[in-house]
Amino acid sequence: MFSTLKNPKRVNDDAEMKDLQKTPEQLLDDLKRTRALLRSLRSQQRKSRDLKNSLTEKGEIFESMIEHCAVAIFAIDTQHRVILWNKACEELTGIKAAEVRGTSRLWSAFYEQERPCLSDIIIDGDLTRLGEFYKIHGQSVLLSHGLHAEGWYPNVGGTERYLIFDAAPIRAHTGDMVAVIETLQDITVLKRVEEERERLNNELLEAVKQIKTLKGLIPICAACKKIRDDKGYWNQLEGYLEEHSEASFSHGLCPDCFQRYFPDAAKARKE
Numbered sequence: 001m002f003s004t005l006k007n008p009k010r011v012n013d014d015a016e017m018k019d020l021q022k023t024p025e026q027l028l029d030d031l032k033r034t035r036a037l038l039r040s041l042r043s044q045q046r047k048s049r050d051l052k053n054s055l056t057e058k059g060e061i062f063e064s065m066i067e068h069c070a071v072a073i074f075a076i077d078t079q080h081r082v083i084l085w086n087k088a089c090e091e092l093t094g095i096k097a098a099e100v101r102g103t104s105r106l107w108s109a110f111y112e113q114e115r116p117c118l119s120d121i122i123i124d125g126d127l128t129r130l131g132e133f134y135k136i137h138g139q140s141v142l143l144s145h146g147l148h149a150e151g152w153y154p155n156v157g158g159t160e161r162y163l164i165f166d167a168a169p170i171r172a173h174t175g176d177m178v179a180v181i182e183t184l185q186d187i188t189v190l191k192r193v194e195e196e197r198e199r200l201n202n203e204l205l206e207a208v209k210q211i212k213t214l215k216g217l218i219p220i221c222a223a224c225k226k227i228r229d230d231k232g233y234w235n236q237l238e239g240y241l242e243e244h245s246e247a248s249f250s251h252g253l254c255p256d257c258f259q260r261y262f263p264d265a266a267k268a269r270k271e
Contacts, residue, residue: 162191
């Protein structure tokens with residue numbers, strides 16, 4: 001069986017005939033419905049426009065928050081190109097966003113020769129290379145899927161700095177990685193204080209090792225006052241003490257001994 005296709009012109013003519021057959025009340029109802037539909041469409045257009053403006057405003061606020069954040073922040077896309085470089089990052093590295101944004105020269109802010117940064121390693125997905133490029137590294141303390149690294153850098157922004165890096169992937173609702181965001185903190189002053197404290201502690205420990213303390217029962221002759229050492233030899237008191245402590249002796253005579261050994265001189269001194 002074949003379906004019969006109606007002539008479009010005939011269909012339009014039939015619709016016009018039906019409209020002509022409507023009463024004035026029916027036509028008025030149609031007009032009211034049409035006006036209500038137009039008002040609804042205009043309301044939806046306003047809501048859509050307001051939503052678009054709201055999203056744009058929120059996006060601008062978010063970008064401004066990142067741009068003026070006190071923590072240095074940058075981000076790269078899956079092609080290793082810099083897509084974000086905030087003002088704190090400019091201040092810390094001495095590199096303007098315009099110089100690095102859109103390029104794959106992220107490494108130049110921290111190294112003299114090209115090599116992967118923490119964000120690059122996340123993009124590549126090869127975490128086995130962490131130890132190759134960072135002496136101190138590991139999982140992020142706060143984000144299980146993020147990475148952490150730190151160390152001394154001889155020339156960042158024209159000076160030596162101790163930097164802490166934390167990087168984490170950004171994923172779309174599908175779960176696909178679209179970018180990696182990374183923060184860096186300069187704790188140079190704190191690290192120098194920490195290293196100086198460690199140096200002083202080591203010096204103190206070394207000094208303590210050099211201190212000799214006499215302990216325990218020491219055998220001493222009741223007559224001549226010699227002391228017997230661990231090997232059974234008898235030593236002069238001052239010699240034993242000098243060997244087993246930091247003390248040293250200067251020799252002289254007390255008044256009683258001076259009188260005993262030099263009675264004439266002692267008598268003359270009294271006179």
